[in-house]
Amino acid sequence: MSYRWRIERLIAWSLFTLAGCLPWPVANADADAMDTLQVHGFLSQAWLVSDDNDFFGPSSENDGSFQYTEIGLNVSLRPLRDVLVSAQVLSRRAGDDDASPRLDHGIVDYQAFSNARRRLGIQLGRFKNPFGFYNQTRDVAFTRPSILLPQSIYFERTRSLALAADGVSVYDEEYLADGTLRLQIGIGDPQAGDDLDETLGLGEQAGSFDGRTSYIGQILYEDGEGHWTAALSAADVTARYQDSAGPIGDGRFHFQPWILSWQYNQEHWSLTTEFALRRIALDDFTNPRLNDVSLGQSWYVQYTRRFADEWQWLLRYDSLANDRNDRDGSQYEADGLGPAYSRYARDVTTGLQWRIHPRVLLAAEWHNIEGTGWLPVADAEDTEKYWNLLLFQASFRF
Template structure:
């Protein structure tokens, strides 16, 4: 997230709930009027219906009339106490299946942004606090439906079943933007601690092992170029996220988790259509356990190709192919199945998506999409605890109403 001194939070990036927090309890009479003039407050809400013929996604979607357990509510605000300083934060409540415990409001981001240089040619600044990672094209605004091309982002890149790891982190971030005659170049690097939530423990199959998974020092960086006013956008990003599992099991040592992805992104924007593609190479594993059954090292890859078409001013349709391979050395999952770890199809997912969006007005968005999926590589574990009961080929319908204020 890069901001300038003239930055104004758009409606999807501010919220009412944090106004009192950001003002530090000050009353309007006591606060500086010029500072209050910079206060921006907005919020958003999205509710979806998920229907699947097999497997469950974000709740019991394959039974009865589907699942309504996909809800996103956000409130955020920003204020500028000085022309070089911006304070911004967002609280997010997100329910995505499971037992609903993840719906508790959490701090999505909260930071102080200080810009040391800001002119027509260059912007250079530093952010302190919790910030969204510059991961791919959509990660920094992924929870706001109005910024997404579809109800679900490509799950091979933007995992929802392990979203906390790649979503945001606590620490320091430096950013630089250089503007040229035909384009702009942006660089950002962040150092701090990634989040290691319960979703990561479930994916690593450590949720049944007594102990805690705690974040360690991590880093992320992205270089992004925009040409001709955004007609062509290209980016490359890399991360080194780490966590430590502190074992409470007698005889089992502590272990370490690492996640080292590279992401290449490209987008071409014409007047009525856009073509977007991203590719990710992901190395991850567990190490240093004295029980070798826990240790592993695997490299996977993901990519998608997406075409969106805008028509009748407020309408957009989308077609996308999305591919996930958990292990490049075992693309079919046959070796995984032979080891008795689970079904072969749990190691990949090929998703064919059709989507439609209608922006009824600037504050209301209606969307629908259809997915035909071969494989369960990104299926949420909390909704499907027994992999043997899942099915390889399945279909999904989603409908979503989104509001912003």
């Protein structure tokens, strides 16, 4: 059992212990609280096949790759009417990732005020970041419109940074005459995993990034009839690199994304689009070649069609440029830093989902891709500019 898993299990256990120490309002509160206990879980297994570039394991080899598995178990309990304790443990394998179980989220949620017009509360612990439409539930296949979310917004190559933070989150819901306005603001330390080191080219160095106090917020509006939803997400994320004795020294990573999200819904179809600007800065490193500032740009347009109750078809165009001032990567290649197509990606996706049972989901999708801008670093060797990716996934939940 890894040190990280022991620490995360301790966090989850501490949350439930805290809930157990809260004062009970009535003598039979134990029985009432246990009536609110809920336990759920999910399991997803995918098979990936690509013609050239690998994704999540040796997908370009003859048998493809089965190295994409998601297993989750979540539990929630209300020890008091206004207090919710919830946690989820996740085991995820995506290529050569370590699939050791980890604490995905674990919070004590206190609803300080609630009536017909407003709901106001605070969350303490490891909270999921309110980032775009899908980030807070991105690992549950039943909540995704496709097997892979749009990679221009929901990166797999640096997913740990976006997932969750350890700290405090405040939320407010205003029930207006013509819709609902939701606001969430969080302060905490982000999860800066090994994927960040590798993506920034520091995976072979002795040091590593550690999350520092960061901020994230989202404001979302949904009209009263549920036809359209709009959201604005923003964050100011900081991580420190510790390598005092090494050749590159200590340094800082600073990430400032802005995401504008919009969705329009009708009974049988939905249209969704998100646009993001991402400022990334590296500074304070002893080696000046590492200090850099770039502004990335991402967007996608997605159409989903629901038919025959259990079926959904998806069509999506997804665009990523790692540097807005060098969209096609030509200057990057001219500087001898790598192929131009490694700096962008353009992805046309179509897919089907079939809910054969409320607890069983089968999905298939095909990606036609130009560029490798979002390819995880572990899969980004000996790549080709144009490639295709085919995925099949079976998911179960309880």
